Amino acid sequence: MNAVLHMDESALDAPLSVRGVAHAYEGRNALRGVDLDLPRGSVLGLIGRNGAGKSTLIRAMLGLLEPLAGETRVFGEPALRLSDAAKARIAYVPQQPxxxxxxxxxxxxxxxxxxxxxxxxxxxxxxxxxxxxxxxxxxxxxxxxxxxxxxxxxxxxxxPELLVLDEPAAALDPVARRDLLREVALRAGEAGATVLFSTHIVSDLERAASEIAFLHDGQLLLHCGLDETKERYARLWLPASQSAAAPPHALSRHRHDDGSLSVVVERGEDGGWPEAARLPGARVDALGLEDLFVEIAE
Amino acid sequence: MDASILTIQPTSPEPIYRQIVEQLRRLIAGGQLTPGEKLPSVREVAGFHAVNPMTVSRAYGLAESEGLLERQRGKGMVVATGQGISRSENERMQLLEPHLHETARQARELELPADEVVRRLQQLLGE
Structure with missing residues (x-):
């Protein structure tokens, strides 16, 4: 995931920067220690199931909610005490304006x-x-x-220089949705605007996003460039007889009724899949983003 | 050419920039794009398909480094000279090879009779 682990020096006046943010509602954890930096010009698709904590994270990022722990900054300023100048550079569209x-x-x-x-x-x-x-x-x-x-x-x-959209796709028909994605993509790519949008409809963000983050159960499971995500991860299926050879550090593992095993694997330094992929009967399937999300969020 | 010549499937496991490079490769090899022909700008492609301009730039950059395209002053990207129809049938066939393998694999998994698959392919080719 090094590709988009942005270093602290650039995070100083990054459009959005979040460190160790945790929050809970009535004792129920909503966010459990989230770190996230958004560099200028990026389009981040924040993916998560309903209730994963997407809206809470967005509200904390923008200083609309004071998290129980952690630090959030917008253009380098503490999100809870934003200057008017910083506010004028931001636009936020909540789910229910x-x-x-x-x-x-x-x-x-x-x-x-x-x-x-x-x-x-x-x-x-x-x-x-x-x-x-x-x-x-x-x-x-x-x-x-x-x-x-x-x-x-x-x-x-x-x-705006920073545009934050909470589940924007739900209200739009396919034509308007395409219009919105076009605006988002062109403004980021040409004017250098930074965009964060949350969605539970994965296919919406695949056109416009440059990065994706999976939020699951209040934690970020993955934050990576969109293209890199598709190229780096795959599903390895092992028949029951070989399932003991599965790599120990997989993003997710599912045992099937017949004893066979599916694990999400990552390419190694050399660009190859883990050794288990070469076992007899093993199969590596490329994963679309939605499949990957389902695999690791289940 | 204009941006509509490209087909983009955002939900495919293959990243969009790779889809674009592969299509350019096929269009050039098949002669639909000829040497010196101007490509639509990054903005046109990004706007038409509602994709991130950085993705299109990345595709053009990769195609350029592979010698498919070249940057021409004042004109933008054009199909590289020395590309295109000069390729032998054999070379063009090579480009199709991975897709044929994939189709064959899926046909076997679905336990489809080979002659049915071949007949359907012939139908599609005749269209």
């Missing part, structure tokens, strides 16, 4: 455009039309999906 609900979308955009020097009014107009959103209805009267779409437009229009 509630702010300014008594305004219409047009009123909200007019109001907010004054605070953002790079506000892109053309983008707002185009995208409101393309995503078929009502401009003159009070936002409290919009469906949750419409409300989140308006909020995504709001976030993108401010042209």
């Amino acid at each position: 509630e702010a300014l609900a008594w305004l219409t979308a047009t009123q909200m955009f007019d109001y907010l455009s004054r605070f953002y020097p790079n506000w892109d009014a053309g983008f707002v107009e185009r995208t409101m039309q393309r995503w078929q959103l009502p401009t003159n209805r009070v936002m409290a009267k919009l469906s949750p999906g419409e409300r989140q779409r308006v909020d995504l437009i709001r976030a993108l229009a401010s042209q």
Whole structure:
């Protein structure tokens, strides 16, 4: 995983940096010691099942929640005491936006455009039309999906340097979803914006993400470049007769009813699979991201 | 060519940058792309397929280092001279080899009769 273990020197003013963050709700652990750095220009897909702690981690990262332990920084500033200058560089879209609900979308955009020097009014107009959103209805009267779409437009229009989206895909139809991914990918790749988006729909992030992180049960199981993840890990299947030879340090192992064994293995220094892959009857299967996630999150 | 000539399957276990390089290799070997032909810009490909521009840059960079593409001043990436139809049938067949092996493996796993698989392949080739 060295490829994206970003060193502390670059983390000093990294868009996002998290050290040892832990949190619990009513005694139930939500985050159990998370370390994460996000370098400029990266697009991180945060994958996890419902309840894995994705929203809690995002809220802690942005200083919207004070974690029980650990340190979170945004552009080098403590997340809980962000300056106005830092706040102006960030846009965050929660799963259920509630702010300014008594305004219409047009009123909200007019109001907010004054605070953002790079506000892109053309983008707002185009995208409101393309995503078929009502401009003159009070936002409290919009469906949750419409409300989140308006909020995504709001976030993108401010042209933020750091864009954080909590489960953005749920509210979008396939066309709008593709539009969003295109915006995310181009802004990161060209304008150097940094993006974090959480999802439980793995296929959504495979186009745009440059890195992925698996959050499971409050812990980061994996944080790696997207391409490297696909190239580095595979599933090794061993028949029952050979299963004792399985490598001891596998990311996951599942014993099947017939005694055969599936383990997630990692390429060695030399780029080869562990020796057990050459045993008679052994089979190595390439894994898509979703398969990998299911293997290690089960 | 434009960006629509590429097909991208984001959920495939094969990383997107490799998918792009393999397709360029096949398109060039098959003569659909000819030496000197201009490739769509990184932005066009990234925008059309909604993929990360860094992924496209990586693919173009790899294709360049393999001699498939070359960077031309003011023009961007073009198909390298000395690439393309000059390849023998044998060389082009080599490019298909891994895919044939994979198809054969899956057909055996599914216990499909060989003549059925061959008949279907002929059908597809005739289309």
